Amino acid sequence: MLLSLEGATVRFGGRAVLDAVELDVAEHEIVCVLGPSGSGKSTLLRAVAGLQPLDAGRVLLDMRDQAGVPAHRRGVGLMFQDHQLFPQRDAGGNVAFGMRMRGASRGEQEARVRELLDLVGLPAAGRRAVAALSGGEQQRVALARALAPSPRLLMLDEPLGQLDRSLRERLVVELRELFARLGTTVLAVTHDQGEAFALADRVVVMRNGRIAQSGTPLEVWQRPADAFVARFLGFDNVVDAAVSGQAANTPWGKVPVPAGAPQGSRTLLVRPAGVRLLPADEGLGCTVTARTFKGTHVAVHLQPEDAPRLEAACTLRAAPDVGDEVGVEFDGAEIVVLG
Numbered sequence: 001m002l003l004s005l006e007g008a009t010v011r012f013g014g015r016a017v018l019d020a021v022e023l024d025v026a027e028h029e030i031v032c033v034l035g036p037s038g039s040g041k042s043t044l045l046r047a048v049a050g051l052q053p054l055d056a057g058r059v060l061l062d063m064r065d066q067a068g069v070p071a072h073r074r075g076v077g078l079m080f081q082d083h084q085l086f087p088q089r090d091a092g093g094n095v096a097f098g099m100r101m102r103g104a105s106r107g108e109q110e111a112r113v114r115e116l117l118d119l120v121g122l123p124a125a126g127r128r129a130v131a132a133l134s135g136g137e138q139q140r141v142a143l144a145r146a147l148a149p150s151p152r153l154l155m156l157d158e159p160l161g162q163l164d165r166s167l168r169e170r171l172v173v174e175l176r177e178l179f180a181r182l183g184t185t186v187l188a189v190t191h192d193q194g195e196a197f198a199l200a201d202r203v204v205v206m207r208n209g210r211i212a213q214s215g216t217p218l219e220v221w222q223r224p225a226d227a228f229v230a231r232f233l234g235f236d237n238v239v240d241a242a243v244s245g246q247a248a249n250t251p252w253g254k255v256p257v258p259a260g261a262p263q264g265s266r267t268l269l270v271r272p273a274g275v276r277l278l279p280a281d282e283g284l285g286c287t288v289t290a291r292t293f294k295g296t297h298v299a300v301h302l303q304p305e306d307a308p309r310l311e312a313a314c315t316l317r318a319a320p321d322v323g324d325e326v327g328v329e330f331d332g333a334e335i336v337v338l339g
Contacts, residue, residue, distance in 0.1 A: 001024045001025070001026055001027075001060075001063070002025055002026060002027040002029075002061065002062065002152060002153060002185050003023075003024065003025040003048065003059075003060070003061055003153060003185070003187065004023070004024050004025075004058075004059075004060040004063070005021050005022060005023040005024075005044070005047075005048070005057065005058070005059055005060075006022060006057050006058045006060065007020045007021070007022065007056060007057030007058070008020070008021040008022075008023075008044070008047055008054055008056075008057040008058070008059060009021070009054060009055050009056035009057050010040075010043050010047060010052060010053075010054060010055055010209075011055045016209050017040050017043045017209050018040045018043050018044055018047065018054075018209050019040070019208070019209035019210045020056070020057065020210075021040075021044060021057070021209070021210065021211060022211070023044075023204065023211065023214075025153070025185060025187055026185075027152075027185050028183050028184070028185055029185055029186075029201050029202065030176070030179055030184075030185075030186040030188070030199060030200050030201045030202075031186065031187050031188070031200060031201065031202045031203075031204060032188045032189070032190060032195075032196035032197075032199055032200035032202075032203050032204070033045070033187070033188065033189045033190075033196075033204045033205075033206060034189075034190060034191070034193055034196050034203060034204065034205050034206070034232070035189075035191070035205060035206035035207060035212075035232075036191065036207075036232065037191070038208075039206040039207055039208065039209070040206050040208070040209040040210075041189040041206050042157055042158075042189055043209075044189070044206070045078075045155050045157055045187065045189050047059060048076070048153075048155060048187065049071050049074065049076055049078050049155055050066060050069060050070055050071035050074050050076075051071055054067075061074060061075070061076070061152075061153065062152075072101075075149075075151055075152060075153070076151050076152070076153045076154070076155055077146035077147060077149065077151035077153070077154040077155065078146060078154075078155045078157070079142050079143060079145075079146040079154070079155070079156050079157065079159055080142075080157045080158075084142070085130045085138060085141060085142060085145075086130070087130050087131060089130070090126065090127050090128060090129055090130070091117065091122065091125045091126055091127070091128050091129075091130065091133065091137075091141045092110075092113045092117070092125075092126030092127060094130065094141055094142075094145050095112075095113045095116055095117065095126075095141060095144045095145045095148050096109040096110075096112070096113050096148065097145060097148075098145065098148050098149045099112060099148050099149060102149060112148055113126055113144075113148075114126070116144035116147055116148055117141075117144055119144070119147075119178065120140040120141075120143055120144045120178070121140060121174070122137060122140050122141065122144075125137065125141070135164075135167070136167045136171065139159065139160065139171065140171075143159070143175075147182070147184070151184075152185060153185050153186075153187060154179075154184050154185065154186050154187075155186075155187045155188070156186065156187075156188035156189070156190075157188075157189055158189065158190055158191070159175075159188060159190070160172060160190075160192070160195060161190070161191075161192070168192070168195060169194075169198075172195050172198045172199050173198065175199060176198065176199050186199075188200075193232075193233060193234070196217070197217040197221065200217055201216070202214060202215065202216060202217075203215065203216070203217050203220045205220065205225075205229050205232060207228055207229075207232075212225055212226065212228055212229050213225035213226075213229050220233070221233065222336070223336055224269065224336065224338060225338070225339070226267065226338050226339050227267045227269075227338060230269045230336075230338060235269055235271065235272075236309070236311050237269065237270040237271070237272065237275065237310055237311055238267060238268070238269050238270075238338075239251055239252070239267070239268055239270075239308055240265070240266075240267055240268070241255075241265075241266055241267070241268040241337075242264070242265055242266070243257055243261055243262065243263050243264060243265075243266050243268075243337055244263060245263075246258070246259055246261070246332070248261075248266070248268055248335075248337070250268055251306075251307040251308055252270075252284055252304060252307050252308075252310065252328075252330070253284055253307075255268070255270065255330040255332070255335060256330060256331075256332030256335065257332055257335050257337055258332055258333070258335065258336075258337070261337040262337050262339070266337050266338065266339065267337075267338040267339060268335060268336070268337060268338065269335065269336040269337075269338055270310070270330060270334065270335050271313075271334040271335070271336070272299065272311045272312050272313035273313045273331070273334050274330055274331040274332075274333065274334025274335055275302070275310055275311065275312035275313070275328055275330065275331075276312075276328065276329045276330065276331055277300075277312060277314065277318070277320065277326050277327070277328060278326065278327035278328065278329055279326070279327055280324075280325040280326055280327055281327065282327040282329075283327035283328045283329040284304055284307075284327060284328040284329070285304065285305060285325065285326075285327055285328075286302035286303060286304045286310065286325070286326055286327070286328050287302065287303050287323070287324070287325055287326075288300060288301070288302060288320050288321065288322050288323060288324045288325075288326060289301045289302065289303045289309070289322065290322060291319055291320075291321070291322060293316070294313075297313045297314060297315060297316075298313070298314050298315070298316055298319035299311055299312075299313060300312045300313075300314050300319055300320065302326065302328060304328075310328065312328070
């Protein structure tokens with residue numbers, strides 16, 4: 001295992017910002033840590049980098065305890081959200097900085113700068129001033145600088161956070177392809193689930209300094225561990241329920257659940273795709289209170305008379321108008337019994 005955290009704990013003012021975290025990252029794996037502000041994800045990154053001392057536990061790189069090893073000797077690359085490029089140096093000078101500090105010859109520096117700027121899609125940018133670069137170009141230079149010393153572990157702190165959405169979506173695909181080509185091991189933190197799910201081999205969701213769930217993007221998306229993870233991923237149709245057999249009693253009435261679902265008092269997630277609209281005189285009666293165009297579908301918000309609000313996913317042509325009365329039924333294939 002390239003990286004292991006064993007009981008990693010950091011306290012600020014007596015409060016555990018990292019609370020006995022256990023995490024392994026294998027060589028060549030891309031792991032993205034997700035979580036709301038204050039969940040401890042950036043503190044985790046800083047602890048691995050050696051920028052934040054632990055109050056308890058261990059960080060191991062190649063099975064070696066990093067206690068007392070300063071950040072510049074850990075052999076990891078770190079890229080921050082704001083890039084932190086040196087404004088007095090041109091793009092090539094920024095990329096070469098780490099190699100120069102390690103005593104690389106001028107020839108080695110120049111060859112590596114050319115190689116990396118070409119790799120990140122900026123083959124002619126070596127002499128350009130940092131201030132003359134766009135946000136996306138600065139991000140690429142910062143990435144090249146982090147890769148220049150050939151770190152075995154590259155850590156990214158909200159790497160695309162300052163870029164507009166279309167550029168983020170394009171660069172995240174390029175990053176995944178680049179890391180796969182280089183065989184880079186990556187530990188990244190982000191609040192953007194779309195970014196994490198597109199980039200990662202494994203997603204780690206944090207809450208209050210602890211890991212709430214860890215799994216492949218598909219596993220986490222299909223089976224959130226609990227109501228917190230489900231709501232963090234953007235699912236609103238989450239309620240308490242009593243499961244018996246292949247049905248559950250909910251505030252929305254009796255709904256189907258998958259075979260083999262855990263029984264008894266549970267929390268239920270109904271994906272928006274599992275909320276099927278019917279004529280107003282059938283199923284659970286609801287009023288359409290809002291509709292939001294999502295690009296691939298329309299999110300329709302429905303208010304039953306005496307139950308929590310529901311969200312349904314509809315095609316643009318099938319979406320009812322605000323104020324319409326509709327009925328609702330539920331598709332058991334899109335229902336998850338949490339926990």
